[in-house]
Amino acid sequence: xxEVTNVMLVGVGGQGTILVSSVLSKGLVAxxxxxxxxEVHGMAQRGGSVTTQVxxxxxxxxxxxxxxxxxxxxxxxxxxxxxxIEFVKPTGKVIVxxxxxxxxxxxxxxxxxxxxxxxxxxxxxxxxxxxATDIATQLGNPRAMNxxxxxxxxxxxxxxxxxxxxxxxxTVKAAFVALNVNAYxxxxxxxVH
Amino acid sequence: MIRSNSAxxxxxxxxxxxxxxxxGVSFAAAYPGTPSTEILESIALYKDDVMAEWAPNEKxxxxxxxxxxxxxxxxxxxxxxxxxxVAADPLFSYAYCGVNGGLVLVSxxxxxxxxxxxxxxxxxxxxxxxxxxxxxxxSQECYEMMRxxxxxxxxxxxxxxxxxxxxxxxxxxxxxxxxxxxxxLRPYVKNxxxxxxxxxxxxxxxxxxxxxMEKLAEFSETCDxxxxxxxxxxxxxxxSGIAYQYAREVFGDGASYLKLGFTxxxxxxxxxxFASKVGTLYVIEELEPYLENHIRRLGITCIGKEKIPxxxxxxxxxxxxxxxxxxPPVISCDTSVVPPRPPVLCAGCxxxxxxxxxxxxxxRLDAKRQxxxxxxxxxxxxxxxxxxxxxxxxxICMGSAPSVGHGAQKVFNKFDxxxxxxxxxxxxxxxxxxxxxxxxxxxxxxxxxxxILDNRITGMTxxxxxxxxxxxxxxxxxxxxxxxxxxxxxxxxxxxxxxxxRLEEVDEALEEALRLDEPSVIITRWPCVLKKKTxxxxxxxxxxxxxxxIDAEVCNGCGLCMQVGCPAISLDRATGRTRIDPIACNGCSxxxxxxxxxxxxxxxxxxx
Ligand SMILES: Cc1ncc(C[n+]2csc(CCOP(=O)(O)OP(=O)(O)O)c2C)c(N)n1
Numbered sequence: 001x002x003e004v005t006n007v008m009l010v011g012v013g014g015q016g017t018i019l020v021s022s023v024l025s026k027g028l029v030a031x032x033x034x035x036x037x038x039e040v041h042g043m044a045q046r047g048g049s050v051t052t053q054v055x056x057x058x059x060x061x062x063x064x065x066x067x068x069x070x071x072x073x074x075x076x077x078x079x080x081x082x083x084x085i086e087f088v089k090p091t092g093k094v095i096v097x098x099x100x101x102x103x104x105x106x107x108x109x110x111x112x113x114x115x116x117x118x119x120x121x122x123x124x125x126x127x128x129x130x131x132a133t134d135i136a137t138q139l140g141n142p143r144a145m146n147x148x149x150x151x152x153x154x155x156x157x158x159x160x161x162x163x164x165x166x167x168x169x170x171t172v173k174a175a176f177v178a179l180n181v182n183a184y185x186x187x188x189x190x191x192v193h
Numbered sequence: 194m195i196r197s198n199s200a201x202x203x204x205x206x207x208x209x210x211x212x213x214x215x216x217g218v219s220f221a222a223a224y225p226g227t228p229s230t231e232i233l234e235s236i237a238l239y240k241d242d243v244m245a246e247w248a249p250n251e252k253x254x255x256x257x258x259x260x261x262x263x264x265x266x267x268x269x270x271x272x273x274x275x276x277x278x279v280a281a282d283p284l285f286s287y288a289y290c291g292v293n294g295g296l297v298l299v300s301x302x303x304x305x306x307x308x309x310x311x312x313x314x315x316x317x318x319x320x321x322x323x324x325x326x327x328x329x330x331x332s333q334e335c336y337e338m339m340r341x342x343x344x345x346x347x348x349x350x351x352x353x354x355x356x357x358x359x360x361x362x363x364x365x366x367x368x369x370x371x372x373x374x375x376x377x378l379r380p381y382v383k384n385x386x387x388x389x390x391x392x393x394x395x396x397x398x399x400x401x402x403x404x405x406m407e408k409l410a411e412f413s414e415t416c417d418x419x420x421x422x423x424x425x426x427x428x429x430x431x432x433s434g435i436a437y438q439y440a441r442e443v444f445g446d447g448a449s450y451l452k453l454g455f456t457x458x459x460x461x462x463x464x465x466x467f468a469s470k471v472g473t474l475y476v477i478e479e480l481e482p483y484l485e486n487h488i489r490r491l492g493i494t495c496i497g498k499e500k501i502p503x504x505x506x507x508x509x510x511x512x513x514x515x516x517x518x519x520x521p522p523v524i525s526c527d528t529s530v531v532p533p534r535p536p537v538l539c540a541g542c543x544x545x546x547x548x549x550x551x552x553x554x555x556x557r558l559d560a561k562r563q564x565x566x567x568x569x570x571x572x573x574x575x576x577x578x579x580x581x582x583x584x585x586x587x588x589i590c591m592g593s594a595p596s597v598g599h600g601a602q603k604v605f606n607k608f609d610x611x612x613x614x615x616x617x618x619x620x621x622x623x624x625x626x627x628x629x630x631x632x633x634x635x636x637x638x639x640x641x642x643x644x645i646l647d648n649r650i651t652g653m654t655x656x657x658x659x660x661x662x663x664x665x666x667x668x669x670x671x672x673x674x675x676x677x678x679x680x681x682x683x684x685x686x687x688x689x690x691x692x693x694x695r696l697e698e699v700d701e702a703l704e705e706a707l708r709l710d711e712p713s714v715i716i717t718r719w720p721c722v723l724k725k726k727t728x729x730x731x732x733x734x735x736x737x738x739x740x741x742x743i744d745a746e747v748c749n750g751c752g753l754c755m756q757v758g759c760p761a762i763s764l765d766r767a768t769g770r771t772r773i774d775p776i777a778c779n780g781c782s783x784x785x786x787x788x789x790x791x792x793x794x795x796x797x798x799x800x801x
Contacts, residue, residue, distance in 0.1 A: 012534065023367065029202050036331075036715055037202070038364040040307050046536035046573070047760055061441040063364035068521030090522050102763060108581060109764035112533035124524050124778035146694020148601045188395075 004057035006065045007157060010084045012074030012101050013047050016146035020074070021052040023150060023171050027162045028056045037044045038063040047104075049080060063115035074153050076132075076146065077101045078117045085124065094125055097132040097145060128152065128191065135186050144176075150186020160188075200367040205357055208332035208368045208743075209234035209299060211271045212339025214243060217376030220261035222247040222254040224625065225654040226273030227308040227361035229301035234657075237666050242373070244591035247657055247666045250592075250625040251276035255298060256283045262296040262352075263388060267343050274315045275590065279626070281318070287352055288322045289398040290388050291405070292380050293511055296347035297339065299355045301362050304479050304506035305339060308591060310571065312504070314480035319354045319457035323402050325409050326354040326457035327418065328434040332366040338418060338454060339489070343376075349409055351385035354457070358479065360435045360506065410458040418454030422469055425449065429471025431464065431484055431495070435507075440477045442509040443517065459487050468493045475516060479507050538576045540761040541779025543648050543693045548577035548785060549757045550699035551615070551644075552584040554707075564612040566605075568598035570627070573652045574621035574720075581758045583619070592626025594618040595634055595643050602639040613707060617644045619653035620676060621659045634712045635653035635684040642706040643685075643714045645676055646693070648721040649730070656723060663727070680714045693717035694737070696786045722779055739798040740778035741785055743771055747792035754784040754793065758786070 007024065009017045021037055029034045039052040044179040053064055065087065074086045074095045075081030081096040088094060098118060105111040114120075132148040147168065154160060168184055169177045203211065210232050213221065217609035221243055223233040237245035248254035251272045261268035269297070272280060276333040277300045284298065300318065303309040327342055329335040342353045360413060376782055386394055413419060428448035432440045437452050451467040453459065468488070476485040476497035480555050483495035500515045501507070513519045538545050551567070558565050569578055569588040578585030589597055598616035605612040618627050623645050634641045651657040658664045663673040680688050691698040699717070720726055720734050750769040754762055761777035762784060764770075773784070785793040 013536075025202055029200070029367065034367065035202060036364055036366045038360060040359070040363065046539060046576070047534070048536040049534040060366075061438040062509050063360055063366065063435075063438065064508050066508040066513075066521065068523040069510065078532050080534075082526070082528055083534075085526050085528065086522055086523050092523050104534055104537050104580075104758070104760065105535075107760060107763040108758075109752075109766055110768070113532040114532075120526070124526055143195045 003159060004055055004060055006070045007076065007153065008065070008070040008073045008084065008087055009052045009054070009076070009079045010073065011050055013050050015030045015050075015076040016143065017052050017076060019056055019171065020146050020153075022062045022152070023164070023167055024054055027159070027164055027167045027172065028054070030167065031162045033057060034060045036063040045102045049083065051084065072153060072157050074149050076149060079114055081121055082114065082117055085121070088125055090125065090145045092125060093156050094121055094127040095149060095156055096121060096127060096129050097149055099131070099133045101144070107109050111181055128156070130187070130190060132187070136183050139182050139186065140179055144179050147180045147183035148187040148190075151184040151189075153187075154184075155188050155191035196392065199516045200369045202365045203331065203332045203336075203368045204231065204363055204365045205361040206231035206363070207333045208335035208501050209233045209339050209355070209357065210327075211368070211370050212336040213297065214239050214375045215336075215370060216267060216340045216343040216372050218267045218343070219243055220258060220266050221271070222257045223271040224248050224251045224254050224276060225651055225657045226276050226301070227654055228303055228359040229273045229276070229357075230654050230657070231269045231362070232299060232301075233666065233690070236269065240667055243396040245666055249660055249661060251279040252283060255280040258296060258298075259283055259600075262292045262294045263381065264293070265381050266294040267376055268294060268296050270297075271298070271301065272415040273309065274300050274302040274313050275309060275311065277315055277318060279591075284318070284352070285322045286390055288324045289390060289395055289402055291350035292346055292352060293381065295343035296352040297342045297355050298345060298352060299357060299535050302356065302358045304358055307359055310588070312480065313564050314483060316356055316456065316483045317481070319356070322354070323406055324354050324457070325349065325455065326356055327555050328356050328454055328456050329361055330434050330437045330452075330454070330524045331361070332364070332368045334454065335361065336368050336370055339712070341418070349405060349412070351405060351409070356434070358435055358506070363706070366608065368741045401445050406458055410461070413458050413460040414462050416455040416460075417714050419460050419463055420452055421463075422450040422452060423747060426470060427472040428475065429467060429473070430475045430477055431467065431488065433484060434479060436479045439507050439509045439512045443513045453484065456484070459484070461491060464488060465491060465493065468495070475768040477501060477512060505666050509566035511575050535579065536576065537579070537758060538573065538762050539722050540724035540759050540777045542573070543717065543721065543781075544574045544577055544646055545582075545757055545759065546696055546783045547644070547646060547693040547699055547717050548574070548582040548584045549787065550696050551577070551703065552582055553582065553701050555733075558613075564610065566601055566612055566614045568594045568601065568614060570594035570616075570618035570622050571653070572622050574617060574619055574646045577617065579758070581756050591622050592618065592630055594622075594630070595641065595666070596629055596630035598641045598643070599630070599634045599637065599639045602641040603637070604675050606639065611640065613640070615642045615644060615703075617646060620645060620649065622648040624674070628683065631680065631685070631714070632683045639712065640710050641712060642703075643712070645648060645680070645714060645716045647676055647716050647718045647720075648724070650721045650724045652721045652723070655743060656721070656725070676716055680716070685712050686715045687711060687713035688716065689714075690716045690718055693719050694781055694783060696783065736780040737782040738795040740773070740775050741778045741782065741793050742775065742794050742796040744792050745770060747790055749792070750788060751789070754787055757787055759784060
């Protein structure tokens with residue numbers, strides 16, 4: 001029964017989690033898996049916290065998981081990983097973009113950005129922190145950070161057998177194919193080394 | 194496992210739209226509302242075959258679909274659950290008529306109130322209005338049930354309620370669609386005995402309605418959407434909608450299931466038979482005990498809401514804890530150090546200038562011991578009530594700001610409470626039901642101040658066109674309704690159209706309105722920053738600057754600019770100074786106008 005793999009993507013509205021989940025689920029479908037994907041729309045464009053869940057395997061029933069359910073959590077922002085850590089299996093993995101996006105109470109000076117987020121994560125669960133935004137910037141555009149994380153996810157979830165590059169190419173705008181593919185490759189390389 | 198490569202990953206909304214298209218629907222109308230919006234956005238893509246429209250509100254949407262149905266076409270209307278309240282009047286009556294072309298109404302409920310003002314369970318509308326109901330649990334079912342809904346509608350001569358929930362609407366799963374059936378228009382024949390609901394006619398139709406429900410009850414017993422799945426019989430689960438998926442996840446093949454997809458009228462015999470063949474009977478459903486009440490009335494013992502929460506959405510974890518008492522192993526971690534990340538008005542949002550100034554005026558009124566109430570409404574501008582703008586007292590339902598404001602103002606005036614009411618609502622909300630509310634102010638003579646925050650689009654639900662954007666849902670150019678002309682036409686003599694980004698203009702307009710002892714309207718006109726501007730808009734609405742920055746030499750760290758609540762501005766606690774993020778800033782200049790020291794200056798955008 002339990003051969004379903006659960007991936008959770010979390011971040012801040014506008015960071016490109018949706019693109020990653022759509023590339024991921026397209027590839028999983030092409031590879032013959034049953035796939036369910038769930039996202040909560042709504043306030044996403046207004047800088048709120050966003051989550052997407054992708055589940056795949058032989059047969060998937062529920063489109064969502066509960067606490068302790070995620071095999072891999074990919075967090076596009078540092079403290080968001082901590083916000084959602086309860087959803088990660090103790091034996092699961094966290095991939096976190098080492099980038100801080102302060103939320104409204106922090107901007108207003110009423111709360112502090114939590115210190116030592118990455119160390120805290122590392123002390124609790126297998127965590128890989130990636131400077132995905134810096135890597136993407138070096139590749140030409142910080143927005144491609146999402147594909148760096150995607151590359152890392154592919155390795156972490158053991159999905160290297162799927163032909164991802166054509167799927168990326170058919171999902172992003174033509175002008176951004178090279179950038180996104182490079183970012184994806186960079187993400188994979190990080191995990192291998 | 195290799196699947197047929199014709200399977201597509203579709204959201205429930207896309208699948209429902211595709212199902213309606215394949216069922217031969219040729220007219221669809223809706224008012225946007227999360228989680229239903231993408232149904233119309235998806236069916237609108239079939240421009241050659243389907244006329245798809247945004248109506249000004251849900252009542253109008255359903256009524257126009259009813260008109261299409263009476264004219265002989267298969268028709269669809271879709272709305273979020275609170276929209277069904279708005280459309281309930283035509284719904285209950287059209288149930289008496291029955292249909293000509295099939296009619297399906299989608300109710301998209303929002304358990305957990307992800308983006309809603311209440312958590313009503315609209316399954317109760319089906320027995321209340323006496324119409325059949327379908328409840329899909331994934332995208333494939335959305336597709337199949339939607340196709341069948343039209344056959345049911347026409348063969349039983351009834352509108353059909355199609356009840357979805359957020360997780361069904363917005364989850365994607367695999368769908369194998371087939372092809373569109375071209376359904377010829379049914380002839381329209383004038384038939385007063387069917388469509389003219391005067392008491393003499395309705396009295397007779399009332400009896401037919403009962404007879405129809407009896408036939409539907411028989412159908413429910415054999416309908417393919419109500420099916421049993423036999424496995425271990427120690428535990429039997431009766432379930433519907435998304436809860437079926439959670440139940441399967443938790444119990445797997447360790448229980449037998451009665452999976453109900455056609456849920457009004459419910460299949461009594463099927464339920465009794467299933468119950469008699471299993472040991473413990475669980476009823477697993479999200480929100481209210483809809484199935485459970487029915488099952489108990491049949492005299493069947495079951496376990497339901499005494500264990501499973503009736504509040505907020507379920508997930509497999511909650512079901513397992515409730516019924517099996519199991520807790521998954523989780524990572525224990527103190528997450529209280531993580532500050533919340535609430536949604537905020539975007540950088541450059543035209544609502545910001547208005548609310549920043551409204552907040553200042555009310556502070557001045559406070560000082561003069563004059564009281565005020567700000568009646569809010571539903572839309573992005575609802576965030577004007579959040580910290581640090583804090584310029585709102587209440588928000589009830591769409592279009593209610595002027596009317597709630599009016600009632601309050603009348604009472605304050607009569608009891609001499611020295612309180613002025615300022616109502617705020619968006620452009621789409623004004624067209625939705627704000628117009629009759631404004632008429633109420635004029636007709637019944639209160640001095641309520643109404644502010645229409647015209648950002649030239651339906652923002653909150655994701656940039657839908659509306660009656661004054663100049664375009665229809667299917668992208669056709671159309672008449673651009675003037676808010677100002679409407680406001681004057683209903684009899685408001687004091688109307689000002691202002692630029693909400695010019696704080697002085699906002700201030701003057703509000704001060705003037707406060708001096709008047711008559712109804713007045715302020716229209717703030719500036720497009721949403723996320724809006725894809727038309728060529729004319731690009732000319733009319735130029736941003737003031739590429740972006741702004743703080744002049745560190747001049748800034749004394751007073752923090753006033755923080756009061757506009759812009760996500761591009763942050764306070765550096767170490768230096769006590771503020772900072773503007775050059776990438777996030779949209780150059781709206783609201784902070785610049787707020788600064789008393791000239792410390793905020795124009796800058797050029799740093800291109801990423
Ligand atoms: C009866 C009802 N229908 C639909 C909705 C969903 N809804 C919430 S806000 C909104 C749009 C508001 O648009 P507008 O008034 O233009 O304000 P904006 O968000 O653009 O500021 C809609 C459709 C609702 N909450 N209630």
